[in-house]
Amino acid sequence: xxxxxxxxxxxxxxxxxxxxxxxIQKMISKKLNKNENKEPASSCGSGCGxxxxxxxxxxxx
Amino acid sequence: xxxxxxxNPRIALVGNPNCGKTALFNALTGARQKVANYSGVTVEKKExxxxxxxxxxxxxLDLPGTYSLRARSPDEAVTRDIVLGKFVDESVPDAxxxxxxxxxxxxxxxLVLELKKVGKPIxxxxxxxxxxxxxxxxxxxxxxxxEIGVPxxxxxxIKKNGINDLVVAVEKEIEKYSAENTPNNNSNMQWKEPVxxxxxxxxxxxxxxxxxxxxxxxxxxxxxxxxxxILLHPVLGILTLFAILFVVFQAVFILPEYPKELxxxxxxxxxxxxGHIMPDGALKSLINDGVIAGVGGVLVFVPQIIxxxxxxxxxxxxxxMARAAFLMDKLMGGVGLHGKAFIPLLSSFACAxxxxxxxxxxxxxxxxxxxxxxxxLMTCSARLPVYTLIxxxxxxxxTLFGFANSQGLVMFGxxxxxxxxxxxxxxxxxxxxxxxxxxxxxxxxPTYKLPRxxxxxxxxxERSIIFIRxxxxxxxxxxxxxxxxxxxxxxPANATEPAIDYSFAGMIGKFFEPILTxxxxxxxxxxxxxxxxxxxxVAVAALGTVYSISGNEESVHQGLASAxxxxxxxxxxxxxxxxxxxxxxxxxxxxxxxxETNSWIWPTIxxxxxxxxxxxxxxxxxxxxxxxxx
Numbered sequence: 001x002x003x004x005x006x007x008x009x010x011x012x013x014x015x016x017x018x019x020x021x022x023x024i025q026k027m028i029s030k031k032l033n034k035n036e037n038k039e040p041a042s043s044c045g046s047g048c049g050x051x052x053x054x055x056x057x058x059x060x061x
Numbered sequence: 062x063x064x065x066x067x068x069n070p071r072i073a074l075v076g077n078p079n080c081g082k083t084a085l086f087n088a089l090t091g092a093r094q095k096v097a098n099y100s101g102v103t104v105e106k107k108e109x110x111x112x113x114x115x116x117x118x119x120x121x122l123d124l125p126g127t128y129s130l131r132a133r134s135p136d137e138a139v140t141r142d143i144v145l146g147k148f149v150d151e152s153v154p155d156a157x158x159x160x161x162x163x164x165x166x167x168x169x170x171x172l173v174l175e176l177k178k179v180g181k182p183i184x185x186x187x188x189x190x191x192x193x194x195x196x197x198x199x200x201x202x203x204x205x206x207x208e209i210g211v212p213x214x215x216x217x218x219i220k221k222n223g224i225n226d227l228v229v230a231v232e233k234e235i236e237k238y239s240a241e242n243t244p245n246n247n248s249n250m251q252w253k254e255p256v257x258x259x260x261x262x263x264x265x266x267x268x269x270x271x272x273x274x275x276x277x278x279x280x281x282x283x284x285x286x287x288x289x290x291i292l293l294h295p296v297l298g299i300l301t302l303f304a305i306l307f308v309v310f311q312a313v314f315i316l317p318e319y320p321k322e323l324x325x326x327x328x329x330x331x332x333x334x335x336g337h338i339m340p341d342g343a344l345k346s347l348i349n350d351g352v353i354a355g356v357g358g359v360l361v362f363v364p365q366i367i368x369x370x371x372x373x374x375x376x377x378x379x380x381x382m383a384r385a386a387f388l389m390d391k392l393m394g395g396v397g398l399h400g401k402a403f404i405p406l407l408s409s410f411a412c413a414x415x416x417x418x419x420x421x422x423x424x425x426x427x428x429x430x431x432x433x434x435x436x437x438l439m440t441c442s443a444r445l446p447v448y449t450l451i452x453x454x455x456x457x458x459x460t461l462f463g464f465a466n467s468q469g470l471v472m473f474g475x476x477x478x479x480x481x482x483x484x485x486x487x488x489x490x491x492x493x494x495x496x497x498x499x500x501x502x503x504x505x506x507p508t509y510k511l512p513r514x515x516x517x518x519x520x521x522x523e524r525s526i527i528f529i530r531x532x533x534x535x536x537x538x539x540x541x542x543x544x545x546x547x548x549x550x551x552x553p554a555n556a557t558e559p560a561i562d563y564s565f566a567g568m569i570g571k572f573f574e575p576i577l578t579x580x581x582x583x584x585x586x587x588x589x590x591x592x593x594x595x596x597x598x599v600a601v602a603a604l605g606t607v608y609s610i611s612g613n614e615e616s617v618h619q620g621l622a623s624a625x626x627x628x629x630x631x632x633x634x635x636x637x638x639x640x641x642x643x644x645x646x647x648x649x650x651x652x653x654x655x656x657e658t659n660s661w662i663w664p665t666i667x668x669x670x671x672x673x674x675x676x677x678x679x680x681x682x683x684x685x686x687x688x689x690x691x
Contacts, residue, residue, distance in 0.1 A: 003342035057110035
């Protein structure tokens, strides 16, 4: 019975994660892009995710 | 900084294609954007930040390469619009860093003269100084700076040389400019599209400046000349290109054999260990049949993905890619494809998404549309797990002609089939639907360079991380759902069929089975194809989970390849491979096609023709094979 409960929780988390990933995250990033489109992109935006931009600025001395 | 200094100034990196803008962007911002030794790698603006020695937070824009602000293609239009402040929600940058290849100064200086008309501070970064020195190029930088009227900073971006000087110069120029102008009163824009006479005047002025700065012309790379005499030869060049592709696909099958077996053994041991320590129940089944069989089934292919990308990165870094485009121009022109389509199509072998985006380098709209529509036919790396699984299950590994591995040959054939299909579709589109003139290919061939170990290693590391992260997030979540759908509801007490037949997945699979039966697919394949619409490799994970739940103990322990070789016939296997050559099983590709064409019409056409082609080809292959094999 305890295995069943853990399994249901895991399945629920997986379902919520997928909904977040495909729907909610898109909505959030769309909204952020609209409001602050001059902020640095977290990735190259090409969709394959192969390029990254650091979140912290590089410092020169 | 002065009191009226601009808050968070923005600088744009502008320069000719393949002069090292992105390498400079990475050195300035600490980013790891893709760099390669051919033009057209950057096709959209990228943004990063650095903080200068005086504490100025400077935002840096990396822009696609261009020879002039008279944009001819969508990628050049991005650069023009950013520089001129026409880009949506983007004002004119506060300064421009014009990056020029020190071995090809003429075109770089011509662009500087044009950029000066924008009326913003300009700093000239003379990049690739090491290569220029080695080849005997020389110029007096002080005179050059005085004559052209902008600070000149020598840099070697890939070695991060001269970056500090450049940062200091940027801060100084912005401070100087902001002291003379307020943010609301800084428009000195004089740029207008130059007419032919002005372009000629620019060239004359560049000649004068180079002469005044005692420009010493260097020699072309001897290595490049010697290699090109073979690699660009009309016959030897084509033969070498095919030999390279052949070696790559052989290597993809042969080299990763040992690490692949190691991962397979590791996964099997993990399953056995969990089977031993956990009591029977739903959680044990979820871990063993859902997570390990599904996600583990995809992770097994990491060594092959790494091998493929190793060769792609070597070819990109060496400068061979542009040569391959040059060699293929005649063949591609024969079917109506523009020569510039080669790089987007070649990029599509890694992933169709950057491939479709690279089509921005093509000026003509119809040519660009054709390239976008056929890009998904090039075999992307996500198909590799599917191809490898089926080939390993049905094609015996034997050595043919004394040197060729049979499985590698079949893989090579699948890649060639995708290319041929792309060429045929392009020919049909160009002849009947997207007619237009053929435009000649004009491109600069970069000099050959030895691939940089750090660049290749970093590229491989990032590719592996992306694949593993995907397996550990989306694929893992999908496999949990598929396991749930394949396990529940539980079979009735008097059930005579395997439990999965009574599950939600069984019902869904059997609902779609009649549509797929003519092409030889069973209901297990139908289940795998549905999540596989999100991404191709998910189908392998889904098959792993479905066969782990429905298969017998013995075949499951021998691996997924063994399980499907027991339940599929050769006609089904070949039809499945054929389906995967054509089927548009990647939602992201369709989304990018929509973004790039700014319409739902073209992605709909893409989806319809690809799914139609996949069904038709799989139907033919299944029935013909069945006729011969029985």
